[in-house]
Amino acid sequence: xxxxxxxxxxxxxxxxxxxxxxxxxxxxxxxxxxxxxxxxxxxxxxxxxxxxxxxxxxxxxxxxxxxxxxxxxxxxxxxxxxxxxxxxxxxxxxxxxxxxxxxxxxxxxxxxxxxxxxxxxxxxxxxxxxxxxxx
Amino acid sequence: xxxxxxxxxxxxxxxxxxxxxxxxxxxxxxxxxxxxxxxxxxxxxxxxxxxxxxxxxxxxxxxxxxxxxxxxxxxxxxxxxxxxxxxxxxxxxxxxxxxxxxxxxxxxxxxxxxxxxxxxxxxxxxxxxxxxxxx
Amino acid sequence: xxxxxxxxxxxxxxxxxxxxxxxxxxxxxxxxxxxxxxxxxxxxxxxxxxxxxxxxxxxxxxxxxxxxxxxxxxxxxxxxxxxxxxxxxxxxxxxxxxxxxxxxxxxxxxxxxxxxxxxxxxxxxxxxxxxxxxx
Amino acid sequence: xxxxxxxxxxxxxxxxxxxxxxxxxxxxxxxxxxxxxxxxxxxxxxxxxxxxxxxxxxxxxxxxxxxxxxxxxxxxxxxxxxxxxxxxxxxxxxxxxxxxxxxxxxxxxxxxxxxxxxxxxxxxxxxxxxxxxxx
Numbered sequence: 001x002x003x004x005x006x007x008x009x010x011x012x013x014x015x016x017x018x019x020x021x022x023x024x025x026x027x028x029x030x031x032x033x034x035x036x037x038x039x040x041x042x043x044x045x046x047x048x049x050x051x052x053x054x055x056x057x058x059x060x061x062x063x064x065x066x067x068x069x070x071x072x073x074x075x076x077x078x079x080x081x082x083x084x085x086x087x088x089x090x091x092x093x094x095x096x097x098x099x100x101x102x103x104x105x106x107x108x109x110x111x112x113x114x115x116x117x118x119x120x121x122x123x124x125x126x127x128x129x130x131x132x133x134x135x
Numbered sequence: 136x137x138x139x140x141x142x143x144x145x146x147x148x149x150x151x152x153x154x155x156x157x158x159x160x161x162x163x164x165x166x167x168x169x170x171x172x173x174x175x176x177x178x179x180x181x182x183x184x185x186x187x188x189x190x191x192x193x194x195x196x197x198x199x200x201x202x203x204x205x206x207x208x209x210x211x212x213x214x215x216x217x218x219x220x221x222x223x224x225x226x227x228x229x230x231x232x233x234x235x236x237x238x239x240x241x242x243x244x245x246x247x248x249x250x251x252x253x254x255x256x257x258x259x260x261x262x263x264x265x266x267x268x269x270x
Numbered sequence: 271x272x273x274x275x276x277x278x279x280x281x282x283x284x285x286x287x288x289x290x291x292x293x294x295x296x297x298x299x300x301x302x303x304x305x306x307x308x309x310x311x312x313x314x315x316x317x318x319x320x321x322x323x324x325x326x327x328x329x330x331x332x333x334x335x336x337x338x339x340x341x342x343x344x345x346x347x348x349x350x351x352x353x354x355x356x357x358x359x360x361x362x363x364x365x366x367x368x369x370x371x372x373x374x375x376x377x378x379x380x381x382x383x384x385x386x387x388x389x390x391x392x393x394x395x396x397x398x399x400x401x402x403x404x405x
Numbered sequence: 406x407x408x409x410x411x412x413x414x415x416x417x418x419x420x421x422x423x424x425x426x427x428x429x430x431x432x433x434x435x436x437x438x439x440x441x442x443x444x445x446x447x448x449x450x451x452x453x454x455x456x457x458x459x460x461x462x463x464x465x466x467x468x469x470x471x472x473x474x475x476x477x478x479x480x481x482x483x484x485x486x487x488x489x490x491x492x493x494x495x496x497x498x499x500x501x502x503x504x505x506x507x508x509x510x511x512x513x514x515x516x517x518x519x520x521x522x523x524x525x526x527x528x529x530x531x532x533x534x535x536x537x538x539x540x
């Protein structure tokens with residue numbers, strides 16, 4: 001069992017009494033981490049003409065996905081409405097960022113992979129939100 | 136003219152063609168900065184029994200308000216829907232954080248001031264959103 | 271008295287027993303905040319050829335100055351050696367970033383102002399370190 | 406090959422001409438990510454008397470390890486002296502944080518694991534610095 005799994009097990013214990021789907025949450029955290037990394041690298045590689053919008057959106061996506069991940073890692077302060085709103089915002093930002101990156105996918109491997117990782121993050125946020133609405 | 140004003144002037148130039156209310160945006164940025172500082176300090180001072188929830192919410196509010204401020208400072212990547220969603224999330228988080236801090240306001244000067252600064256940030260986000268809906 | 275001054279007054283009370291120079295610390299915090307803002311905006315504006323290195327350095331400087339400011343805002347965890355090391359790292363990064371921005375100062379107002387704000391932050395970190403060595 | 410490996414492969418290509426040890430750098434990034442997660446969770450769980458110092462140090466360690474990871478993920482702006490200084494600062498902070506967490510390890514599983522993850526991060530930063538000095 002690796003460290004991340006150990007950490008998630010501890011979190012599960014903290015959240016036993018809350019009706020959160022821990023499997024979806026772990027997937028969402030991991031998708032956010034991957035998105036923070038991919039967008040940080042994609043922004044860094046995005047120099048040259050016509051890359052300014054993608055670079056800027058990637059920088060903001062990196063900050064939002066890090067904030068989203070940290071929010072999920074702090075069960076003591078869970079508050080459903082702000083968390084749903086932050087999942088919504090992260091889903092919209094990662095989708096918008098993926099759309100922009102796709103426009104540069106043919107010229108840049110970073111942008112191509114970043115678009116995929118961002119789409120995956122958007123889906124993970126959406127699945128997490130859906131499970132919270134049902135709870 | 137101080138540095139912040141100079142920076143805002145440069146941003147205004149960048150955003151001339153966008154229909155953003157620069158005065159409301161500057162107020163919103165400053166309210167976010169103040170909230171990041173107040174929540175960082177309030178979380179730090181929040182040791183002792185029954186303070187765990189406030190500390191956790193303040194930590195997340197600090198991350199969200201910093202992310203909100205940075206998003207506004209990156210005009211190259213402006214995208215209306217994700218920005219509206221992030222303003223909504225920040226408004227809900229700062230309000231929830233203020234409610235929690237108010238419960239400790241009698242015992243803690245940090246919590247009392249943090250509640251005020253967070254309420255002010257929530258109002259600034261709301262005003263910014265309202266101006267964007269009209270645009 | 272504005273909110274930042276109020277917050278600083280509360281911090282002074284927390285740190286009465288520590289031998290920290292509060293005036294220098296407040297200047298250092300404010301210089302870090304200004305540097306986070308200036309580098310975030312400068313990175314955003316830095317599209318086009320030959321701007322990649324400046325953009326990348328500004329992005330890292332924004333993260334380091336935010337981290338430096340937050341560290342100073344958490345008196346409960348003050349630990350002299352890591353703080354001195356982080357002041358040293360922030361001083362070196364802001365100086366290196368200022369040098370890079372200066373190379374673009376003629377073409378970009380953002381870069382010109384960012385260089386000044388970064389140099390100011392480097393000086394504030396140096397002054398803070400000097401006062402801690404004497405303590 | 407997972408996404409992180411793919412990203413690292415792209416970075417390796419970016420850094421072919423630099424004399425960086427990519428294996429040590431990947432280990433250092435992963436150790437920083439793990440430390441950001443462990444300290445975020447440990448800080449969140451650290452309510453109650455006598456936990457204030459640990460909570461505060463974990464919060465700063467989370468910010469520093471995130472900043473360290475992002476710096477390594479931006480090869481366009483690599484600058485050896487600031488990176489060595491930031492590795493030094495991160496090593497000292499994670500060590501100081503681990504020492505504090507160890508004092509609570511018997512009472513808290515979060516603190517026990519956090520201490521281990523922080524020590525591992527300190528070692529990874531030290532190994533990375535050593536390889537850069539030889540280069």
